[in-house]
Amino acid sequence: MKVTAFNGSPRCQNSNTNVIAETFLEGAAASGAETQNIFLFNKKIKHCTGCFTCWFKTPGRCVQDDEMEDLLGLYRTSDIVCFATPVYTWNMTACLKNFLDRLIPLKCPAVVSGNGHYDMQNSLRRMPDVVIISNAGFPGGGNFTTMREVMKTASPILEVYRNCGMLLQNKSDIAREKAKKYLAFVKQAGLEISSAGKVSQKVIDGLNMELMPDAEYIKFISGKA
Numbered sequence: 354m355k356v357t358a359f360n361g362s363p364r365c366q367n368s369n370t371n372v373i374a375e376t377f378l379e380g381a382a383a384s385g386a387e388t389q390n391i392f393l394f395n396k397k398i399k400h401c402t403g404c405f406t407c408w409f410k411t412p413g414r415c416v417q418d419d420e421m422e423d424l425l426g427l428y429r430t431s432d433i434v435c436f437a438t439p440v441y442t443w444n445m446t447a448c449l450k451n452f453l454d455r456l457i458p459l460k461c462p463a464v465v466s467g468n469g470h471y472d473m474q475n476s477l478r479r480m481p482d483v484v485i486i487s488n489a490g491f492p493g494g495g496n497f498t499t500m501r502e503v504m505k506t507a508s509p510i511l512e513v514y515r516n517c518g519m520l521l522q523n524k525s526d527i528a529r530e531k532a533k534k535y536l537a538f539v540k541q542a543g544l545e546i547s548s549a550g551k552v553s554q555k556v557i558d559g560l561n562m563e564l565m566p567d568a569e570y571i572k573f574i575s576g577k578a
């Protein structure tokens with residue numbers, strides 16, 4: 354079992370997203386999985402130019418000469434890929450979106466329908482299962498509306514949406530205690546998904562736990578707590 358996280362936060366190792374992704378991978382590793390954590394911001398990944406050479410002239414191979422070639426190899430050989438990103442302007446970061454666009458060599462020019470939308474057919478016999486990890490700086494659930502809708506197209510086997518994400522690395526006792534409790538569920542999710550392919554309801558409930566009531570969090574991040 355190979356589990357790979359592709360992290361789209363420009364804050365890389367220091368990101369709140371990485372606190373969740375790294376813990377998720379720790380759980381996967383505890384079940385025996387081979388894990389890798391890729392920081393997309395540090396990779397040279399040019400934009401897709403929409404030339405479709407990877408479909409019609411050199412199937413599966415992009416014309417661009419950059420680090421995406423290696424990442425496509427890693428993607429192809431992973432059993433589970435985790436798309437990790439903070440919410441930026443209601444959606445995933447540009448960094449993750451750019452990476453997802455460059456996955457187009459894994460598709461081929463045949464239209465298929467499913468999940469209420471049309472898409473291009475996958476060129477691989479088996480695509481990796483997808484896990485989504487995201488954190489938002491704001492409280493409430495509305496921050497993830499766009500992301501949920503977009504990520505539906507990847508048919509994820511698990512979605513981890515964490516609001517109040519700025520508490521995850523806050524040094525105060527109250528934030529640390531909450532984060533510790535929450536991250537124990539994240540680790541368990543990594544373990545269960547890589548060993549059983551699904552996550553128990555108890556863990557799902559834990560992943561959706563409140564870190565702090567909205568009003569309190571707003572004061573907290575505004576420095577008024």
Ligand SMILES: Cc1cc2nc3c(=O)[nH]c(=O)nc-3n(C[C@H](O)[C@H](O)[C@H](O)COP(=O)(O)O)c2cc1C
Nearest residue numbers: 362368369370439440441442443489490491496518
């Ligand atoms: C350019 C930018 C746009 C943002 N847009 C949103 C947003 O739309 N909704 C939200 O909840 N937080 C937003 N945030 C806050 C981030 O989601 C928050 O700081 C998050 O914890 C950063 O995660 P990271 O440490 O993994 O990068 C934004 C932050 C930046 C820098």
